[in-house]
Amino acid sequence: MLLTVALRGGGARTMRVTAHSNTAALLEVFGDLRPAEAAEVVQTVCRMLRLEEDLSGFYLRAEHDPDLSWAADEDAGRILRSASAFEDVIKTICTTNCTWSATERMVEALVSELGPIAPSLSGSAPRRAFPAASVLAEQNEDFYSGVMRAGYRGQYIRAISVAVANGTVNLEELTREHPAALADREVENLLLSLPGVGPYATAHIMMMLGRFSRLVFDSWTVPKYRNLTGRHRITTKGIERRFRRYGEYAGLAFWLYLTRDWL
DNA sequence: CGTCCAGGTCTAC
DNA sequence: GGTAGACCTGGACGC
Helix, strand or coil, X not given: CEEEEECCCCCEEXXXXXXXXCCCEEEEEECCCCHHHHHHHHHHHXXXXXXXXXXXXXXXXXXXXXXXXXXXXXXXXXXXXXCCHXXXXXXXXXXXXXXXXXXXXXXXXXXXXXXXXXXXCCCCCCEECCCCHHHHHCCCHHHHHHHCCCXXXXXXXXXXXXXXXXXXXXXHHHCCCCCCCCCHHHHHHHHHCCCCCCHHHHHHHHHXXXXXXXXXXXXXXHXXXXXXXXXXXXXXXXXXXXXXXXXXXXXXXXXXXXXXXHC
């Protein structure tokens, strides 16, 4: 696949990513790249593909579950995520209370209007990465309503971008592997305190942070679970009970159970 | 053309 | 603590 990632010093690079295994990939970057930038690109792609995520605890439990042993066999579960926690938070807000096509349109507007541009091979269209928080922070209401057409989400996105840009909130330190590793409950409370981020968005963002304890319940996952199991009256409490045996990996187990037919 | 609602959240009871 | 209404947008549907 083609990936375009931003560089800290400005600009961006596009690359072709070829899977070697579930934990290794080949990167062919278009355009020049200084050593420090190369390291940055590798780090970003590692995050996106979760090449270094340790899922052994999950596989240990999945082995004994006929519904999910396939995941252990295939070393599945490295759900693709964005280049940063900030990007995952903004994108998640863009999934709330709207259709998937609206989500795509809102994110596309952010990237095509504000994203840093990457040099491309001659003949191919220029590509952009997701814009930095500081860039989103300086946009006015006209951009969010008139260009992005985010509706009431605009003020949420702007407020979070300002908080991240001025250092009030540090989303990147919320990842499971970060040295300052907080407990899931602390991360949950912090995310819930963000404007526009409720229970659904919190559970989803935590999955993106490598924290799989919470199940993502929304108007797609719950009906999908009911259809797969034939248990049309089961509630979220019942679903949580079904996956409780997975402990800190309950959310991952639920998600893989729902999306097996995607593979 | 009006109503409903989609991979919800916030505010006000 | 639990729940009804409002909320931007736009596509799907019924009339």
